[in-house]
Amino acid sequence: MQILTVCGAGVGTSLMEKMFAEQILSAAGINATVDNADITSATPDDYDIVLTTSTFADMLPASSATIIVQDNIMDRNALQTKLLAAVATVED
Amino acid sequence: MLTNYTNLNAIAVRQNDIDATSVLTQTGDLLTAGGFADNRYTTAILDSFRSHGAYFVIAPGIALPHARPEQGARRTGISILTLTRPVDFGNAANGPANLLIGLAATSSDDHIELLQELVVKLSERWRYTAIVEATTKAAVLHLLE
Numbered sequence A: 001m002q003i004l005t006v007c008g009a010g011v012g013t014s015l016m017e018k019m020f021a022e023q024i025l026s027a028a029g030i031n032a033t034v035d036n037a038d039i040t041s042a043t044p045d046d047y048d049i050v051l052t053t054s055t056f057a058d059m060l061p062a063s064s065a066t067i068i069v070q071d072n073i074m075d076r077n078a079l080q081t082k083l084l085a086a087v088a089t090v091e092d
Numbered sequence B: 001m002l003t004n005y006t007n008l009n010a011i012a013v014r015q016n017d018i019d020a021t022s023v024l025t026q027t028g029d030l031l032t033a034g035g036f037a038d039n040r041y042t043t044a045i046l047d048s049f050r051s052h053g054a055y056f057v058i059a060p061g062i063a064l065p066h067a068r069p070e071q072g073a074r075r076t077g078i079s080i081l082t083l084t085r086p087v088d089f090g091n092a093a094n095g096p097a098n099l100l101i102g103l104a105a106t107s108s109d110d111h112i113e114l115l116q117e118l119v120v121k122l123s124e125r126w127r128y129t130a131i132v133e134a135t136t137k138a139a140v141l142h143l144l145e
Helices: A013-027 A076-091 B020-033 B039-052 B112-122 B125-133 B137-143
Strands: A002-007 A033-038 A049-052 A066-069 B011-015 B057-059 B061-063 B077-087 B097-104
Touching (some): A013 A033, B011 B020, B097 B112, B112 B125, B125 B137
Parallel strands (some): A049 A066
Antiparallel strands (some): B057 B061, B077 B097
């Protein structure tokens, strides 16, 4: 499973999202690679799931990836719920 | 240690400013004062705000303004600006912010440990409140230990 996190500069928000996603997936025993990128270099079609905030969800190029929007980066419970639901969909 | 990534020159507390551009400028200038960035970095933070809006409000009350490493970051670290009144940057989901943490990173992944510690500390809501209410820079630094 390939997951991409996206933000504006590629060094703050998307890195935090990547950190949390890796922790959540590892705790759930899911084998996945998580990359992060800034909006100008993001290639969602190369990934199963894209995790971002509402600002960048609207700017992403069209793709077949499942898009997860999470604005409160520090709300791990909400992120976990959304991420695991998306993973289940992709695995089906 | 989070305290290795900031210093008293990079902290300002209980500012009364209510203008979004002005508080972002202050946050960037504190990074410069602390030795973490040059002047271009503040301009880059403001440019990012203009082009991408307020996504840097990462949680209710908490903003993490930053730019890219090549836009003037000198040393990986953070500045801290607390406000007496929250400023609305236009982030509908997370609302206004009264704690601004300027982030400078010299590469795209050398600051994972810093972000990790920052998030662990700030997800303790009591600590966020105590930082925002602290009246001295030294007290803010102490709360990050």
